Amino acid sequence: MFGIISGLWKVLLHTFRRRVTIQYPEQKAYMPPRWRGRIILSRDPEGGERCVACYLCAVACPVGCISLQSAEDEHGRRYPEFFRINFSRCIFCGLCEEACPTYAIQLTPDYEMGEFNRQEMVYEKEDLLIAGEGKYKGYNFYKVAGVSIADKDKGQAQNESPPVDRHDLLP
Amino acid sequence: MRDVIIPLIIVFAVLAGVLTVSAGLIWLERRLLALWQDRYGPNRVGPFGSLQVVADMIKLFMKEDWIPPFADKPVFVIAPAIIMATTLMSFAIVVFAPGLTVIDLSVGLLFFLAMSSLGVYSVALAGWSSNNKYSLIGGLRAAAQMLSYEIFMGLSLMGVVLLAGSFNITAIVEAQKGMWFCIPQLPGLVIFFIAGIAETHRLPLDLPEAENELVAGYHSEYSGMKFAMFFVGEYLAITLIAALVATFFLGGWLGPWLPPFIWFAIKTFTVICLFILLRATLPRPRYDQLMSFGWKLMLPLALLNIVVTGGILLLRG
Numbered sequence: 001m002f003g004i005i006s007g008l009w010k011v012l013l014h015t016f017r018r019r020v021t022i023q024y025p026e027q028k029a030y031m032p033p034r035w036r037g038r039i040i041l042s043r044d045p046e047g048g049e050r051c052v053a054c055y056l057c058a059v060a061c062p063v064g065c066i067s068l069q070s071a072e073d074e075h076g077r078r079y080p081e082f083f084r085i086n087f088s089r090c091i092f093c094g095l096c097e098e099a100c101p102t103y104a105i106q107l108t109p110d111y112e113m114g115e116f117n118r119q120e121m122v123y124e125k126e127d128l129l130i131a132g133e134g135k136y137k138g139y140n141f142y143k144v145a146g147v148s149i150a151d152k153d154k155g156q157a158q159n160e161s162p163p164v165d166r167h168d169l170l171p
Numbered sequence: 172m173r174d175v176i177i178p179l180i181i182v183f184a185v186l187a188g189v190l191t192v193s194a195g196l197i198w199l200e201r202r203l204l205a206l207w208q209d210r211y212g213p214n215r216v217g218p219f220g221s222l223q224v225v226a227d228m229i230k231l232f233m234k235e236d237w238i239p240p241f242a243d244k245p246v247f248v249i250a251p252a253i254i255m256a257t258t259l260m261s262f263a264i265v266v267f268a269p270g271l272t273v274i275d276l277s278v279g280l281l282f283f284l285a286m287s288s289l290g291v292y293s294v295a296l297a298g299w300s301s302n303n304k305y306s307l308i309g310g311l312r313a314a315a316q317m318l319s320y321e322i323f324m325g326l327s328l329m330g331v332v333l334l335a336g337s338f339n340i341t342a343i344v345e346a347q348k349g350m351w352f353c354i355p356q357l358p359g360l361v362i363f364f365i366a367g368i369a370e371t372h373r374l375p376l377d378l379p380e381a382e383n384e385l386v387a388g389y390h391s392e393y394s395g396m397k398f399a400m401f402f403v404g405e406y407l408a409i410t411l412i413a414a415l416v417a418t419f420f421l422g423g424w425l426g427p428w429l430p431p432f433i434w435f436a437i438k439t440f441t442v443i444c445l446f447i448l449l450r451a452t453l454p455r456p457r458y459d460q461l462m463s464f465g466w467k468l469m470l471p472l473a474l475l476n477i478v479v480t481g482g483i484l485l486l487r488g
Contacts (some may be wrong), residue, residue, distance in 0.1 A: 004453065011452040021210045160226045 031109035033135065036094045038110040039085055041125065042103065042134035049129065049142060050104035053080040057096035057105050066096060075150035077142065083128060084167035087113060088121035102141040106134040182273050189262050193406035195223050200406075200447050207451040228399070236395035239301070246300035251393065251400035254293035258407040261286040265414050266340045268424045268431040279340040280332065281414065284325050287370055290408070291317040292379035292381055294372075297401070298389035309388025312458060313379030316369055319465045320376075323473035324366035330359040330480040331419045344423035351422040358476045360420040362469055364445075367412035369465070371405060374450035378458050 022029050031037070044050050053070030071081040096105050115121055133139070148154045155162035198213065198221055205212025213220035238247055264279035266272040276282050291314055298310015332338060334355060335346035346352075353360050369376045380388035390401045417423060417438035424431030456464070 007452045008448055011207050011448060014209060017209050018212055019206075019209050023211070 012082045031111070033109060035109040035111075036097075036107040038087075038108050038113055039090065039092075039096065039123075039128065039130040040106055040130045040134060041083060042063065042106055042130060042136075043132065044140040044142075045133060045138055046140065047131075048077075048140075048142075049079050050102045050139075051080050051083065052078045052099060052102055052104070052141060053083075054078075056099040056101065058100035060095040062093060062095060063089045063091055077149050080125060082123040085123050085128060087123060088118055103134070103136040103139050106136075109132075136148055175475060178273070181271065185262055185265075185267075185273055186337065189259070189407065189410060190403070193403055193410050194228070195221075196409065196443065197227070197402070198224050199443070200450075203444065203447045204451050207448070226450040231396055231399045234395040236397060239392050241302045242382040243302065244393060246296050247392075248397070250293050250297035250300060251390075251397045251404070253255075254290050254297070254393075254404035255400050255407065257286045257290040257293070258404055258411055258476045261411050262407075264340055264413075265411070266344060266418065266423065267414075267435050269333070269341070272340070275341055278338045280328060280338045280343070280353060280419075283411075284321075284328075285452040287324070287408075288317075288321055288371070290419065291321075293401075293404070294389045297393070298379075301389070301392040303392055305387075306389050306391045309379045309381070309391070312381075313372065313389055316372070316376070316378060316461060316465075319462060320366045320369035320469075323362055323465070323470045324370060325358045326470070326473035327362035327366060328419060329477050330356045333477070333484055334471045335479050340418060340423075343345035344418060347425060351420065351425075353420040356420060356476075358472060359480075360416070362473050362476065363419065364412075364416060364442075365469060367416065368446070368449065369461075370445065371412055373405075373406040373409065373446055375455060376461060377455060377463055381455065409443060409446050410439070413439045413446065416442045 032169055036081040042050050051068075053068055054066065055070070058064075058068060060064040065086040066084070067086075069081040072078050092107065094107050097107050100106075113121070142149055142152065142157075144158050144160075146154055146157055146160055201223070202212040202214075202220065213223040216222040216226050238244055261283050263273040264276055264282050266279075279410070294311045294313035294317070298306045298308075298313065301307070302309075331343060331352050334352060335343040337343060337346070343352075365376075374377050378388075379385075380390070382388075385391070390398055393401060414435075417435060421438045421442075422434075423438075424435040426434035426437075429437075
């Protein structure tokens with residue numbers, strides 16, 4: 001009997017407690033920067049597309065929601081001809097971001113992606129590309145990788161030694 | 172002409188008022204439960220979410236009123252009407268203020284007990300006619316629970332009747348001019364309140380519904396407005412029990428300064444809030460615990476209460 005009354009009193013005291021509800025559309029919860037939300041494609045510091053269309057994200061994707069087609073431009077740089085993510089399938093696991101060798105594909109803290117029409121959940125490359133570099137600043141794949149493109153040959157990348165002539169090494 | 176019109180006005184005012192209040196209770200309960208669980212509850216539709224009930228009603232009207240093909244149709248349809256009818260009939264004897272009552276029966280208290288006993292038919296028939304094992308278990312539980320709690324509900328009020336010397340509601344309230352019956356009849360108040368919770372099958376004693384064992388108990392198969400009748404019927408019953416607790420034990424409309432009706436409303440509202448607080452606090456007992464609590468503890472206590480009250484009254488002459 002005493003237990004019941006003290007319980008009632010304790011519940012009654014909750015009248016004066018702070019309410020923990022976050023009133024969502026007006027108030028928003030803090031999302032950590034590494035939150036796995038809407039996927040974007042970032043650009044390198046010079047403004048070029050980071051994506052080199054290596055298909056690793058599409059292979060890593062457990063639900064197969066990424067589809068793309070690679071192409072090569074006049075400078076010999078690979079880029080995706082189209083890049084399509086079907087967000088009605090995406091499970092936001094972040095494996096594509098882990099697989100990406102060029103920091104191109106990244107997950108952002110945005111989660112407000114509701115649509116009335118299912119087809120609108122399919123994002124094309126124009127919807128995915130952003131203007132900036134995303135989470136990883138100052139990284140430019142073609143500046144550090146030993147791939148030759150139009151204005152840069154092998155051995156001219158940052159921290160890269162000139163190529164070795166293997167025939168020179170023969171005894 | 173006056174003799175016809177004024178009672179008619181009172182009848183419709185009581186009907187409209189009681190239905191509005193019990194619909195509003197749905198909103199009040201959700202807000203209060205939320206308050207005591209540190210959240211907000213419905214706060215979007217209208218000021219403080221108070222139009223939530225209207226939205227819910229529109230939704231319920233739109234819903235398909237499905238009668239399962241395996242149900243016993245006439246009984247299935249009539250069952251929800253019984254609980255509404257009996258509870259609304261009970262409101263006929265509630266005295267809201269001096270003279271403000273539908274009918275001032277000389278056996279008003281007995282009329283209320285009779286009507287609340289008839290309410291058992293609603294849940295028992297609903298459980299039976301649904302032809303569903305969970306509904307049936309719910310209906311059986313409701314029948315057993317309401318019958319056993321009915322007994323000491325009546326007995327707990329006998330102390331009040333002994334003190335007031337009448338079954339008439341007005342006379343009972345008038346008898347509390349010196350002292351509210353909640354002081355000499357505190358055991359009676361506690362027993363009546365517990366029986367009231369069992370009668371309305373509210374949360375600590377809501378075994379007939381018991382969502383986590385019986386789907387929704389006796390009204391599992393109901394949808395649309397038939398379900399709404401059970402739902403509103405439950406809130407009507409809460410209002411009724413709260414009004415009767417206020418009448419029998421808290422001095423009804425008696426009170427200083429404020430007009431009688433306001434006093435009655437304040438007392439009823441307080442008891443309703445207590446109902447909701449109990450729901451927010453207490454878990455549901457097991458079914459055998461409920462029955463043994465009723466028969467082995469509450470019934471002897473109610474009988475003891477009558478014996479002691481009667482003995483003291485006899486000694487005082």
